[in-house]
Amino acid sequence: KPHIHLQIQISLFGDDDRLIVAKDVTRLYQLEQMRRDFVGNVSHEMRTPLTVISGYLETLVDNADDLPPKWRRAILTMDQQASRMEALITDLILLSKIETGEHSAPDSVIDVGNMISLICNDARALSGDQAHEITMDIGERRLLTGDESQIRSAFSNLIFNAVKYTPAGGQVFISWYTDRNGAHLSVRDSGIGIDPVHIPRLTERFYRADPSRHKETGGTGLGLAIVKHVLLNHDGNLEIKSRIGEGSEFICHFPRGRLTELPPETPDSEI
Numbered sequence: 001k002p003h004i005h006l007q008i009q010i011s012l013f014g015d016d017d018r019l020i021v022a023k024d025v026t027r028l029y030q031l032e033q034m035r036r037d038f039v040g041n042v043s044h045e046m047r048t049p050l051t052v053i054s055g056y057l058e059t060l061v062d063n064a065d066d067l068p069p070k071w072r073r074a075i076l077t078m079d080q081q082a083s084r085m086e087a088l089i090t091d092l093i094l095l096s097k098i099e100t101g102e103h104s105a106p107d108s109v110i111d112v113g114n115m116i117s118l119i120c121n122d123a124r125a126l127s128g129d130q131a132h133e134i135t136m137d138i139g140e141r142r143l144l145t146g147d148e149s150q151i152r153s154a155f156s157n158l159i160f161n162a163v164k165y166t167p168a169g170g171q172v173f174i175s176w177y178t179d180r181n182g183a184h185l186s187v188r189d190s191g192i193g194i195d196p197v198h199i200p201r202l203t204e205r206f207y208r209a210d211p212s213r214h215k216e217t218g219g220t221g222l223g224l225a226i227v228k229h230v231l232l233n234h235d236g237n238l239e240i241k242s243r244i245g246e247g248s249e250f251i252c253h254f255p256r257g258r259l260t261e262l263p264p265e266t267p268d269s270e271i
């Protein structure tokens, strides 16, 4: 069934006068959808051959000790680059799904405390010898309603970024709190910080504050775009605060409606 998409702008003049402008944006909307579908399809098609290449590379890496050093280096480099490409394709597929507003599963009740502890363990593994101090403070009301896998991707992207963009020995502080406006996840780091000119564009696909760094950090350049769209899908938004050389704070805001009341506790006497 064909849909027409209209963009409506209402301006108020004085008490009674209104100017209503309706613009037909159907074509624009269709083009945007075609772009998303195309990116999604291409990524899917590329995944299969890449899986085959990675499979053979894995066998070669396992036997690399028997090879001359020049070959060994070449194989290890190919393996690393194939992994980067796999990460990129995974993120592209994820982003094209999330952008359509499609949920991968019906909303469920997420224990944010549990989720963040697990992500922090992975973040400590990522930090490895660099020994970042990763701490968290999780408030009382920790049940959020949403798409668990999308929320997990958003939180992991922010927490992993905090580690990636903070020099060895730095701090990462994660807090989850609720107030009358809703629920908030703040990921703060003592890292390299971001020049304010870049902040408004950081959630664009492949936008990087410092393009020379991305090779070392190994990111896909899609992390914050994913975070933004996950939050949009959950009626939330992302706030970014940063000072160059001092650190950054990324805050995910969720409306109150996304918080689930804690189930009433069973009094001991009833057990």
Ligand code: ADP
Binding pocket: 157, 161, 162, 163, 165, 166, 189, 191, 192, 193, 194, 202, 207, 208, 209, 210, 214, 217, 218, 219, 220, 221, 222, 223, 224, 225, 248
């Ligand atoms: P990438 O894969 O490059 O990390 P992201 O979309 O996750 O892609 O982030 C986009 C850019 O935002 C990064 O390249 C980096 O310049 C900047 N950035 C993200 N998180 C941080 C942070 N915690 N501290 C400093 N810069 C950051």
